[in-house]
Amino acid sequence: MLCIFGISGDLAKKMTFRALYRMQKAGTLDVPIVGVALDDWDDEALRSHARAAVEATVKDPDREALDAMLARLSYVQGDYGEAGTFERLKRALGDAAQPLFYLEIPPSLFATVVKGLGQAGLVDHAHVVIEKPFGHDFDSALELNEELREVLEEGQILRIDHYLGKEPVMDITYLRFANSILEPIWNRNFVSHLQMTIAEDFGVDDRGRFYDAVGAMRDVIQNHALQVLGLIGMEPPTGNDPDSIRDQKLDFFRAMRAADPERYVRGQYDGFREVKDVAADSTTETFAALELQVDNWRWAGVPFFVRAGKCLPTKCSEVTAVFRRPPQLGVGHGKTAEPNHLTFRIEPEPGSRMRLFQKRATGEEFEPADLEVLFEREPGSDPEPYERLLGDALNGIHTLFTRQDTVEQTWRVVQPLLDHPGKVHPYEPGTWGPAKANDIVKGITHWSDPWLPGT
């Protein structure tokens, strides 16, 4: 049994019904679904809302699969603060032995709902999926966890970071550990620095209220960016137990130095303050650029540069390792070749590219020669992040969910930046953020142009 709190909300409309429909079509959904929300709906109202949501997000949905998914839905109306809501839910759950509760509700209500579930005796063999953000800083993440742990064991809490459900993010782990040629060069002896970019070419649209309270650091860097860097930088997992990767990521984050506010630049796109529900004098960042350092044997002294933002020139998400420059020798007219790059592209068109240099055919100059691998895809049928993560949660597979120890470490790393955010610099939409962001990489490198399809 799957039970979704916040079924009438925006995330359900944009993502969840689509994921449930896709799971139904792929044959991986075989449980009844109860939706809970405050709206005065009944089963039929929920079904017609869900139908419209699928039709708006899936091109030509398969009628049979859609009807079968809708037939699984039923509705419980209620206020999350009232015991009666949970009594009604208990009746709807019947004798479900291991329910999965998915909380896609405002973070301020996580603890209320979990308490309500506990008081109604619904959590004994249950698992609870919690949407991000998990806390808004280090202390609040601890507090939230304490509240949840009054009712649940750590192993019952599944903290979602949808980036970990992206196929190309999983591809990173495969590329690193299915190829022994990478390991000898994957360290400070060969890598000069790393760069990660998460760029979006649109603004905050109708999410002004949410975003103004959060900003780029909390929205994508503390979670998505750091989780990806964890996979890029961790030691090889040992053994096959479900925690082997999560343990290595934890060690990597433990070795990460608390970020330095002097190595942090925030930007805000012109026009952000005019977005509905954004304060007219908002200083929230819609762009962030920073340097991170990892004090371990593999990475000491190798800067990890990260930038993320809204209203940038393109939508892309990638990580590049930049290798050390070769020495200047008697080739290339005495010039030094550019360093080699290895890029993992998460979006668009997932793949990886090793940039080598060769001799230009008609001259003596260096010319880029790229080895490109587009990750294996089955267009249309690859599981999407929410589909994958909900499926894993229903099947009791927890590997792709974040543990509390890791969440705490990532908040520890960014906490100095939250405490001392510094000034926010305006930038024009469609540019790579404020010019000040170049200070972060100055003297070491420049921000690399993203690897886009066809370039």
Ligand code: BG6
């Ligand atoms: C979400 C953020 O977690 O991730 C959004 O709240 C952001 O602001 C999104 O746009 C990016 O993820 P994706 O998968 O849509 O690229």
